[in-house]
Amino acid sequence: MIMGAICMSHSPLMDRNRTEPEAEQRFHAAVAESARILEEMRPDLLVVFYPDHMNGFQYNILPPFCIGARARSLGDYGSVPGAMPVDEEAALSLSASVIDQGVDAALSFDMLVDHGATQPLELLFSKIGAELPRLVPIFINCAAAPRPPFQRTRVLGEAVGEWAKGRPERIVFIGSGGLSHDPPLPNIATASPEARARMIAGGETSFADRAARQGNVFRAAAAFKSGGTGLRNLNPEWDRHFMAAMANGEISIADHWNESDLIESCGGGVNEVRCWIAAMAALARSRPYQVVSQYYEPIPEWITGMGMLTARSGQI
Numbered sequence: 332m333i334m335g336a337i338c339m340s341h342s343p344l345m346d347r348n349r350t351e352p353e354a355e356q357r358f359h360a361a362v363a364e365s366a367r368i369l370e371e372m373r374p375d376l377l378v379v380f381y382p383d384h385m386n387g388f389q390y391n392i393l394p395p396f397c398i399g400a401r402a403r404s405l406g407d408y409g410s411v412p413g414a415m416p417v418d419e420e421a422a423l424s425l426s427a428s429v430i431d432q433g434v435d436a437a438l439s440f441d442m443l444v445d446h447g448a449t450q451p452l453e454l455l456f457s458k459i460g461a462e463l464p465r466l467v468p469i470f471i472n473c474a475a476a477p478r479p480p481f482q483r484t485r486v487l488g489e490a491v492g493e494w495a496k497g498r499p500e501r502i503v504f505i506g507s508g509g510l511s512h513d514p515p516l517p518n519i520a521t522a523s524p525e526a527r528a529r530m531i532a533g534g535e536t537s538f539a540d541r542a543a544r545q546g547n548v549f550r551a552a553a554a555f556k557s558g559g560t561g562l563r564n565l566n567p568e569w570d571r572h573f574m575a576a577m578a579n580g581e582i583s584i585a586d587h588w589n590e591s592d593l594i595e596s597c598g599g600g601v602n603e604v605r606c607w608i609a610a611m612a613a614l615a616r617s618r619p620y621q622v623v624s625q626y627y628e629p630i631p632e633w634i635t636g637m638g639m640l641t642a643r644s645g646q647i
Contacts (some may be wrong), residue, residue: 333495333644334372336614337365338577338607341450342633343408347549350632352508358637361626365641366458368623372638372643374501378491379448379464380606381507382473385517387443391533395479396434399442399468405535412451416467418469420437421500425467428494434487437468441534444468447603453508465500471609473508474516475530475603481585484495484605486583487605488612496616506610508603510570510636511629515547516599563598565629570597570636573604577640578622582612600635605638617644 339362349355351526386405388397400422426438448468456463469491479487480508495502500562517526529540536544578583585608593601624641 332498332525333492333617334374334501334503334622335368335495335643336504336610336639337451337639337641338457338610339365339446339451339639340509340629340637341451341507341633342512342635342637343446344633345528346409348391348632350630354524354628354630357626357628358630361624361639362454363458364624366455368641368643369455369639370459370461370502373501374464374500374503377452377464377505378425378499378502379466379468379507380471380488380609381444381448381505382469382603382606383447383470384445384454385474385530386536387447388470388472388474389533390519390531390594393472393475394437394470395472395483396436397439397442397470398422398436399428399439399444399470400426400487402442402444402468403442404444404449407445408451410446410453415444415468416463416465421465421498422467425491425494429487429490430452432490432493434483434490436487442468442470444470444581447507451505469609471605473605475519478590478602479605481588481605481608482583484608485582485586485612488609491609492613492616494614500629506606506608508599508606510573510638511566511597511606512600512635513598514600514634534557536600538558541601548611562634563595565607565631565636566597566636567627567629567636570629570638571627574625574627574638574640577607577611578625578642580594580615580618582608582615613643614644619645621645
């Protein structure tokens with residue numbers, strides 16, 4: 332049974348680069364409100380659509396989509412490391428179902444997830460003081476070309492929603508990522524030979540490599556507000572337009588987006604809205620859904636347009 336969905340931006344900078352206290356209070360109040368609604372929905376199972384940041388998935392093999400039957404957290408940026416409470420039976424059932432529906436999603440019994448998957452969960456469940464329920468993580472490649480078309484991401488979400496409608500669990504979808512932002516991620520086309528070799532080799536990165544990458548992000552973020560980097564600016568107008576479309580059920584709005592134009596206007600991190608699209612497309616299989624909470628604020632210190640949308644299913 333589909334209960335609802337929560338889509339939210341993440342930023343590993345929020346505990347490092349402090350913004351105005353009032354802005355932080357507004358963000359955490361929005362998280363608390365979404366967490367309160369989540370608690371009311373009493374989920375037995377979370378399906379988490381998330382992006383990776385070239386930590387768990389690299390160019391040794393880079394599928395457009397991957398379902399995790401087992402997963403562990405890398406623990407980057409201070410997130411909690413270790414095994415995640417994945418429901419293996421549900422993951423295998425979901426994998427078979429989406430394949431039967433014509434969506435070629437890979438399957439992993441050793442999925443390594445980063446803050447893109449864990450930060451929303453840690454934020455939400457810390458607010459209500461509850462342990463994570465069972466979950467199924469679904470990786471969507473948003474960081475590195477070639478990325479799946481936005482239309483295929485919607486179709487993935489619809490297939491997941493069809494599966495969820497027939498399940499006995501109380502299921503909530505989580506969509507992590509976005510909105511406009513331009514994180515300093517490595518690009519294989521412009522990377523140094525050493526960085527390129529690491530991106531192709533795959534496998535878990537060393538602590539030293541992670542620390543170096545995180546240091547680069549911290550320095551870029553510190554300079555971003557003053558315009559001292561080459562990172563693209565936030566685009567609040569686009570962010571609000573996108574959130575309104577998701578709230579109004581206009582999931583197919585993204586089907587024919589030009590990815591290059593979108594990156595130019597909103598930054599490379601905007602590709603993570605694929606996770607919102609998938610989550611809302613899954614929820615829409617129980618239509619009509621009702622949006623019960625929204626939040627948006629551009630926060631330059633976190634180099635991200637921070638958005639949050641919470642909706643209840645029409646199935647209940």
